Amino acid sequence: MAYIDLLSAIHKSTQRDYLARVNDLDYPKSKAATLAKQWGFDYWDGDRKICYGGYRYIEGRWEKVARAMVEHYGIKPGDKILDVGCGKGFLLFDFTKVVQDVEVHGIDISQYAIENSKEEIKHCLQLGNAIELPFEDHSFDFVFSITTLHNLHCYDLDKALREIERVGKKNKYICIESYRNEVEKANLLYWQVTCEAFNTPEEWDWWFKQTGYTGDHSFIYFE
Numbered sequence: 001m002a003y004i005d006l007l008s009a010i011h012k013s014t015q016r017d018y019l020a021r022v023n024d025l026d027y028p029k030s031k032a033a034t035l036a037k038q039w040g041f042d043y044w045d046g047d048r049k050i051c052y053g054g055y056r057y058i059e060g061r062w063e064k065v066a067r068a069m070v071e072h073y074g075i076k077p078g079d080k081i082l083d084v085g086c087g088k089g090f091l092l093f094d095f096t097k098v099v100q101d102v103e104v105h106g107i108d109i110s111q112y113a114i115e116n117s118k119e120e121i122k123h124c125l126q127l128g129n130a131i132e133l134p135f136e137d138h139s140f141d142f143v144f145s146i147t148t149l150h151n152l153h154c155y156d157l158d159k160a161l162r163e164i165e166r167v168g169k170k171n172k173y174i175c176i177e178s179y180r181n182e183v184e185k186a187n188l189l190y191w192q193v194t195c196e197a198f199n200t201p202e203e204w205d206w207w208f209k210q211t212g213y214t215g216d217h218s219f220i221y222f223e
Contacts, residue, residue, distance in 0.1 A: 085148025172215025187222035
């Protein structure tokens with residue numbers, strides 16, 4: 001298990017006004033979180049004050065992440081890939097651009113995201129939950145989960161980490177939100193609308209050992 005940063009460049013490309021978000025009059029934090037946790041239009045394509053404010057495919061944005069993963073994990077034609085919390089499938093689609101004949105699969109709790117996913121891979125995505133993956137043991141050459149697992153309560157987080165370990169072969173990677181100090185903790189609390197697992201890096205390491213997760217990981221910090 002190793003720490004491998006594949007996402008911070010994308011995360012840091014967004015400018016965030018933490019105080020404005022938490023103090024917004026139209027969508028105070030409790031209202032924004034209530035809407036976001038329905039995982040529907042408001043979460044993906046509603047007002048920016050709620051969450052993404054329009055989650056659209058941008059040429060090249062996710063391709064550099066897919067390419068970095070392909071190079072690091074040696075992903076080749078014919079390999080099977082699973083994205084746990086795939087959303088609209090943009091990263092999976094870019095995998096198909098980087099590696100010819102790669103077999104992609106995605107699962108997400110949001111029916112809206114799947115219905116509004118990339119048409120080219122919509123047939124590869126399915127509605128489901130990370131705590132009970134509908135796949136056989138060791139089904140995938142590479143399993144990854146990006147900014148998803150921190151949205152689970154501890155009892156479901158335990159199950160999800162074990163499930164990722166179960167369905168993967170060797171290569172696994174997850175990216176989750178975390179904090180290293182009180183400033184980052186406050187910023188995370190101000191910005192998030194769906195996070196349930198507020199853990200320091202040391203606490204995440206405990207979770208990995210507790211569940212037997214052997215894959216790689218990285219953290220997103222709100223600096």
